[in-house]
Amino acid sequence: MAMKNKLASKHSANGDRSQNAASGTKNREAESRNRGVRTYTIPDYRLEHPDLSIKQHIEKDDDGAEHMRYEVSGNLDAPVPPIRDSKFLDKKQCVEIYRWMLLNRKMEVALENLYKQGKVVGGVYFGLGQEACSCASAYALDKDDWFAPMIRNQGALLVRGFRASDTMMQYMAKADSPTHGRDGTSHFGDIEKRNMVSPISMLGDLIPVLSGVALGARLQGRNIAALTWIGDGGQSTGVTYEGINFAAVQNLGLVLVVESNLWAYSTPSEMQYRVKDLAERAIGYGIPGVIVDGTDACQVYDATRDAVERARRGEGPTMIEAKMMRMKGHAIHDAAAYVPKPMFDFWKKRDPIVRFENYLIKDKKWLTAKENQELILEVERVIEAEREIAVNSPMPTPESAEGGVYCENGCHEIKPKYGMPKVRTGKGAFKQTEAAVHLK
Amino acid sequence: MQLTYLEAIRQGIWEEMERDPSVFCLGEDIGIYGGAFKVTDGFIDRFGAERVIDTPIAESAIVGAAFGASLTGMRPVAEFQFMDFIGCAFNQISNMVAKTHYLWGAPAPLVLRGPSGGYVHGGPFHSQNPEMWFVHNPGLKVICPATPYDAKGLIKAAIRDNNPCIFFEHKYLYRRIKGEVPTDDYVVPIGKANLVREGSDLSIITYAAMVHTALEAAEVLKKDGIDIEILDLRTVSPLDREAIVQTVKKTNKVIILHEHSRTGGLAGEIAAIINEEAFEELDGPILRIAGLDSAVPFSPPQEEHHLPQVGDVVREARRLKTY
Numbered sequence: 111m112a113m114k115n116k117l118a119s120k121h122s123a124n125g126d127r128s129q130n131a132a133s134g135t136k137n138r139e140a141e142s143r144n145r146g147v148r149t150y151t152i153p154d155y156r157l158e159h160p161d162l163s164i165k166q167h168i169e170k171d172d173d174g175a176e177h178m179r180y181e182v183s184g185n186l187d188a189p190v191p192p193i194r195d196s197k198f199l200d201k202k203q204c205v206e207i208y209r210w211m212l213l214n215r216k217m218e219v220a221l222e223n224l225y226k227q228g229k230v231v232g233g234v235y236f237g238l239g240q241e242a243c244s245c246a247s248a249y250a251l252d253k254d255d256w257f258a259p260m261i262r263n264q265g266a267l268l269v270r271g272f273r274a275s276d277t278m279m280q281y282m283a284k285a286d287s288p289t290h291g292r293d294g295t296s297h298f299g300d301i302e303k304r305n306m307v308s309p310i311s312m313l314g315d316l317i318p319v320l321s322g323v324a325l326g327a328r329l330q331g332r333n334i335a336a337l338t339w340i341g342d343g344g345q346s347t348g349v350t351y352e353g354i355n356f357a358a359v360q361n362l363g364l365v366l367v368v369e370s371n372l373w374a375y376s377t378p379s380e381m382q383y384r385v386k387d388l389a390e391r392a393i394g395y396g397i398p399g400v401i402v403d404g405t406d407a408c409q410v411y412d413a414t415r416d417a418v419e420r421a422r423r424g425e426g427p428t429m430i431e432a433k434m435m436r437m438k439g440h441a442i443h444d445a446a447a448y449v450p451k452p453m454f455d456f457w458k459k460r461d462p463i464v465r466f467e468n469y470l471i472k473d474k475k476w477l478t479a480k481e482n483q484e485l486i487l488e489v490e491r492v493i494e495a496e497r498e499i500a501v502n503s504p505m506p507t508p509e510s511a512e513g514g515v516y517c518e519n520g521c522h523e524i525k526p527k528y529g530m531p532k533v534r535t536g537k538g539a540f541k542q543t544e545a546a547v548h549l550k
Numbered sequence: 551m552q553l554t555y556l557e558a559i560r561q562g563i564w565e566e567m568e569r570d571p572s573v574f575c576l577g578e579d580i581g582i583y584g585g586a587f588k589v590t591d592g593f594i595d596r597f598g599a600e601r602v603i604d605t606p607i608a609e610s611a612i613v614g615a616a617f618g619a620s621l622t623g624m625r626p627v628a629e630f631q632f633m634d635f636i637g638c639a640f641n642q643i644s645n646m647v648a649k650t651h652y653l654w655g656a657p658a659p660l661v662l663r664g665p666s667g668g669y670v671h672g673g674p675f676h677s678q679n680p681e682m683w684f685v686h687n688p689g690l691k692v693i694c695p696a697t698p699y700d701a702k703g704l705i706k707a708a709i710r711d712n713n714p715c716i717f718f719e720h721k722y723l724y725r726r727i728k729g730e731v732p733t734d735d736y737v738v739p740i741g742k743a744n745l746v747r748e749g750s751d752l753s754i755i756t757y758a759a760m761v762h763t764a765l766e767a768a769e770v771l772k773k774d775g776i777d778i779e780i781l782d783l784r785t786v787s788p789l790d791r792e793a794i795v796q797t798v799k800k801t802n803k804v805i806i807l808h809e810h811s812r813t814g815g816l817a818g819e820i821a822a823i824i825n826e827e828a829f830e831e832l833d834g835p836i837l838r839i840a841g842l843d844s845a846v847p848f849s850p851p852q853e854e855h856h857l858p859q860v861g862d863v864v865r866e867a868r869r870l871k872t873y
Contacts, residue, residue: 292653299654301621308654310645318611319646322618322626329574329600329624336618349641352611359606515688517657517712524659524712526572526623533571534598540564542557543584543591 150393154401155409156433157191160184162453164378180378182450190459193469196408198415201476203249205485207407208470208477210245211463212489214265217274220497221281225442229501231283232294237262239437240371242407242462245269247337247367247430250414252422254528255335256323258307258316259296262369262436263339267296271304274493278500291506301527313344317353317366324362324421330528335421337365337414342382343374345391354427358395363421365414366429369404371436376448389431397427404432405462408469434462553731556724558698559663560589562705563627565735567597570625573709574601576612577629577664586631587665587724609638613662617647617714620660625709630664633718634678647714648689658714663705665721666694667759667809668841668857672721673848679758679810679841684716685787685819691715691740692787696761698729700784703738711740720759727762741785743793749779752803752870755794755820757783760807760858767863776871786816794820795828802833803870809857812840834873837866 162184169177199207218236225234237244244265248257251270259266264277272288279287280294288298289308299308307323309316320336327334340350345368357364368388372379385391392399398420402409410432417428435457439446470477477485514521553561567573574597575590581604584591594602605612609630616626630636636643643662650656668677684690691713695701701719708715746761747768754764761782768778781797783790798804804824806817817838824836842856 289654297653299656301656307618307621308650308656310649312641312645315610315614315642315646318608318614318642319618319621321611322615322620323622324618325615326619326622326624329619330622349610349614352606352608353614355606356608356611356615360603514655515652516691517651517659522657522712524623524625524657528622531571531624533601540561541592542553543560543588 152387152389152392152399152401155413156401156403157194158188158403160188160433160456162186162456164380164450180448180450182453186452186456190465191403192473193406193408193465197412199408199411201474204407204466204470204474204476207246207249207411208463208466209485209489210249210265210269211241211407211466212486213268213274213492214241214245215463216489216493217264217268217277217496220274220493221278222442224278224282224497224501230281232281233441233443234281235261235295235441236438237264239457239461240369240404240434241265242410242466243339243367243369243404243432243434246407246410247339247414250411250418251335251337252418254305254332255337255418256305256307256320257336258299258309258320258338260309260316260339260341260344260369261296264296267306270306274496275500278497279503282500283505284500284503285506285510286503290510312347312349314340314347314350314353316340317350317364318356319353321353321357321360321362321364321427324357324364325360327528328362329531330526331532332528333363333422333424335363335365335418337367337418339367339369341374342368342370342372342379342388343377345388346382354395354397354429357427358397361424361426363424364427365417365421366427367414368429368431370431370433371404372453373436373446373449375440375444387431389429392429395429397429399429399431401431401433404434405457405460405465407462407466434460551731551733552728553698553702554725554728555698555701555719556587556589558702558729558731559705559719560591561731562702563590563709564593564596566706566709567593567601570709572623573625573627574603574619575627575629576603576605576616578605578607578631580604580629585629587721589719590629609635610642613639613642613647616660616662617642617650617658620658621656625659625661627661627663627709630662632676633664633666633680634675636662636664636680636716640683643684643690643714643716644687648687650689651713652689657712659712661705661708661715661717663717663719665724666718667720667722668846668853669722669759671848671850671853672846674845677846677853679718679808681716681718681786682810682815685816689714690787691785692718693740693785694718694720694758695784696720696723696746696758696782698727698731700738700744700782702731703736704740704784707737707740710737715740718758722759723762738784741788741790743790744782744784745779745793745797746782747778747780749777749801751777751801752805752867753779753781753797753801754805754807754863754867755781755783755797756807757786758809760809763858763860764807764863766860767867770860770864771867774868776867778867789820789823791823791827794823798824798828799831802831803873804832804836805863805866805870806836806838807858807863808840810841811843812838813843815840834870837870839863839866
């Protein structure tokens with residue numbers, strides 16, 4: 111039964127309403143008891159299933175004052191599983207993904223340093239521990255696909271052709287940032303070349319927007335993939351529901367990666383939702399859901415690639431839940447003291463870059479230690495050069511705050527990106543109606 | 551051709567869908583049902599279900615998806631079954647759509663349209679005039695036509711405009727007023743007011759259903775020898791500052807009339823504009839007539855008390871005339 115479902119799961123939607131009793135129980139009583147029970151399939155591609163859980167715990171300090179702490183329990187000593195070969199990726203691609211992850215990591219280290227040098231305006235957000243989720247998923251897109259990052263998907267920006275200096279200039283509020291200083295962090299986009307929609311600070315709003323991008327493309331005769339991410343915290347919003355449901359009912363190629371990184375600012379996932387795994391929500395939407403290890407670049411790539419190809423075949427949306435942990439606080443000011451230290455230890459052993467490095471060097475022997483060192487040095491040189499560009503670029507003039515509120519005086523020529531939609535020329539001239547309305 | 555206000559809007563959207571394959575409609579019950587008020591009646595038969603999409607009840611998704619489609623170069627026309635429900639999409643409109651061009655240079659050529667306004671015993675959730683929430687949001691254009699000619703010309707202009715336009719159709723006017731509408735293609739410019747009645751004694755600056763209230767009041771006041779000039783704003787954001795100043799210069803006395811509630815209403819904004827640009831021209835205080843500061847009540851005598859009536863306009867005009 112399980113095997114049959116596993117083979118079928120590549121194309122089947124969840125919501126496969128097979129009877130539990132189909133597995134062949136001969137007991138008539140059991141059959142009648144089980145009749146009318148539905149089972150669903152959520153493939154879980156992980157090689158381990160961490161059973162960590164958080165509980166609130168009151169501690170008394172030496173003065174007798176009470177403090178609330180989180181306590182983690184579970185098998186914190188579980189061994190780190192190996193990286194399993196991807197179904198698709200060859201050596202060149204694996205090394206490329208590894209390099210993107212290195213660039214992602216080194217760029218964020220540079221941002222942290224810039225912050226400490228007082229060069230950053232506002233705070234810095236990190237995707238530490240989530241580089242595989244950002245880079246390997248974005249890597250699965252084609253040129254014509256669209257994406258929209260969240261705050262911790264800064265690696266995806268690099269994969270899709272933005273420079274590290276673009277992000278650095280955003281953080282430093284420079285005149286030559288992609289938004290010319292008008293917004294910071296990853297809040298920028300490019301609808302011409304890189305097909306990126308700018309995020310806003312509110313969570314979940316990108317989901318209906320990316321669904322709409324897929325709708326627009328379909329009206330122009332193209333099925334594309336529209337990739338975006340949402341956190342275990344962000345997915346709690348109502349607009350998340352509306353957006354996924356819209357994509358589901360309209361069968362749009364939304365590829366949604368749910369980044370289950372266990373903490374939404376200071377709120378653990380235990381206080382965010384009740385299901386065991388967020389991928390189970392896919393059942394509620396009537397779309398396929400899968401679970402992957404978010405620290406395993408091969409798993410992330412494979413699941414995204416499957417979802418992207420489904421989207422391009424016009425088969426609709428997919429939800430991918432990537433499991434990992436956010437390895438820093440919410441932003442640079444947040445030391446994440448509320449996270450139990452053993453959790454950091456557990457997930458540090460699962461650092462996506464270290465895992466992939468071992469995979470490439472030790473398992474596959476696709477990189478020698480020397481080549482690895484050279485690659486790391488090359489990445490560091492690139493980041494240093496980008497940093498120089500960003501630091502030496504000017505701040506905007508005060509007056510540059512004005513203008514551009516409206517698109518006017520021919521500033522944009524808008525036409526369908528994939529070609530004029532072929533519309534039906536139906537018969538039926540315009541006819542006046544005098545239909546009754548339900549309000550006088 | 552004589553068309554009702556609703557038929558004029560319908561014809562306008564129809565013509566734009568004929569003319570431009572990138573235009574499509576989405577909203578609740580706009581397909582087979584033709585829209586709750588029948589504005590899209592016949593559309594699905596003519597244009598097909600791909601371009602006339604019945605959505606789930608999900609205003610945030612409707613606006614978000616419309617925005618996303620507009621980023622690929624389409625021109626969506628999204629309907630709110632009642633504009634009262636636009637609040638359900640407030641974040642998408644104010645934070646996603648309104649700011650997009652200013653922040654990252656992406657235009658959002660979408661139209662959000664639907665029926666607004668009272669005088670139909672609709673109660674608090676089917677009578678609202680929520681335009682001020684969007685007037686106060688830079689990046690949006692807010693349009694409120696009062697006549698069939700303007701309704702058709704402005705919906706066409708809104709669809710062709712590269713900016714997000716929120717188009718408020720007054721439901722009281724839908725089938726109650728008819729007007730002459732040309733058969734040829736034409737647009738009415740967004741952001742330009744229209745002088746619907748020339749006068750010399752005082753100006754009433756207003757829009758939507760209140761234009762007709764003002765016109766009725768003007769006929770009553772004519773008998774008192776009071777000659778009313780009526781300026782129909784047509785677009786409430788951006789405002790036609792020139793037209794406002796011009797009418798103040800001409801009559802030197804102003805009443806601002808709007809259906810939505812008084813506090814934080816458009817009259818305050820216009821009074822401030824007049825103060826900035828035509829203070830010397832005033833021969834009396836700027837008066838405003840507006841709905842009461844509460845939700846619109848349901849029971850007819852209460853609704854009548856809440857909303858501005860012809861009698862209110864007549865009374866205030868007489869008062870201002872004698873100042």
